Amino acid sequence: SAVISQKPSRDICQRGTSLTIQCQVDSQVTMMFWYRQQPGQSLTLIATANQGSEATYESGFVIDKFPISRPNLTFSTLTVSNMSPEDSSIYLCSASTGIYGYTFGSGTRLTVV
Amino acid sequence: SQELEQSPQSLIVQEGKNLTINCTSSKTLYGLYWYKQKYGEGLIFLMMLQKGGEEKSHEKITAKLDEKKQQSSLHITASQPSHAGIYLCGADSGGSNYKLTFGKGTLLTVNP
Numbered sequence: 578s579a580v581i582s583q584k585p586s587r588d589i590c591q592r593g594t595s596l597t598i599q600c601q602v603d604s605q606v607t608m609m610f611w612y613r614q615q616p617g618q619s620l621t622l623i624a625t626a627n628q629g630s631e632a633t634y635e636s637g638f639v640i641d642k643f644p645i646s647r648p649n650l651t652f653s654t655l656t657v658s659n660m661s662p663e664d665s666s667i668y669l670c671s672a673s674t675g676i677y678g679y680t681f682g683s684g685t686r687l688t689v690v
Numbered sequence: 691s692q693e694l695e696q697s698p699q700s701l702i703v704q705e706g707k708n709l710t711i712n713c714t715s716s717k718t719l720y721g722l723y724w725y726k727q728k729y730g731e732g733l734i735f736l737m738m739l740q741k742g743g744e745e746k747s748h749e750k751i752t753a754k755l756d757e758k759k760q761q762s763s764l765h766i767t768a769s770q771p772s773h774a775g776i777y778l779c780g781a782d783s784g785g786s787n788y789k790l791t792f793g794k795g796t797l798l799t800v801n802p
Binding site: 635 | 721723725730731732733734735738778780788789790791792793794795
């Protein structure tokens with residue numbers, strides 16, 4: 578199955594700043610997904626990112642806050658903009674990988690102070 | 691929208707004991723996925739079930755999808771401390787919409 582490298586693995590950021598999270602897949606994938614996992618909660622889908630088109634955002638998430646890039650079939654970035662302590666979460670990228678379902682990156686643990 | 695309810699929310703077992711985690715959907719499941727998550731880390735794919743009545747096993751873990759495709763169970767035989775973690779079930783809603791909806795997870799602790 579595909580392997581996803583996600584970085585950074587963790588970061589501590591000042592409020593009001595932005596952080597860009599990168600995900601690199603070792604094979605070409607059509608669909609990539611970005612999830613947020615708030616403390617003690619399950620995963621919530623932020624957006625779906627397809628190469629060559631704008632990301633599709635779920636209810637409650639907007640492009641200005643979470644801009645996403647998908648420049649090719651193996652790479653995607655998620656930016657968390659103008660951060661506040663409420664953005665402290667684990668952010669995970671995922672890719673649809675055929676018979677193995679969905680593969681996930683190792684996650685980015687973000688703390689906003 | 692599809693909702694997944696997992697039970698129990700948490701589970702503490704003695705090493706060597708068997709255990710079962712359940713995942714119930716509010717709608718018919720087109721694809722049901724089981725993942726394991728170590729605290730603060732990414733998700734490790736365990737199994738994917740798609741057909742009613744399907745059962746898959748890997749090492750000491752067995753997952754089943756019921757005939758009506760609305761409930762799945764994950765069974766661990768002779769649990770070990772390495773089985774500890776958060777178990778998440780996820781479901782896709784079928785068709786061209788590939789996004790996954792997740793249950794809230796089951797925290798498993800295995801005491802040596």
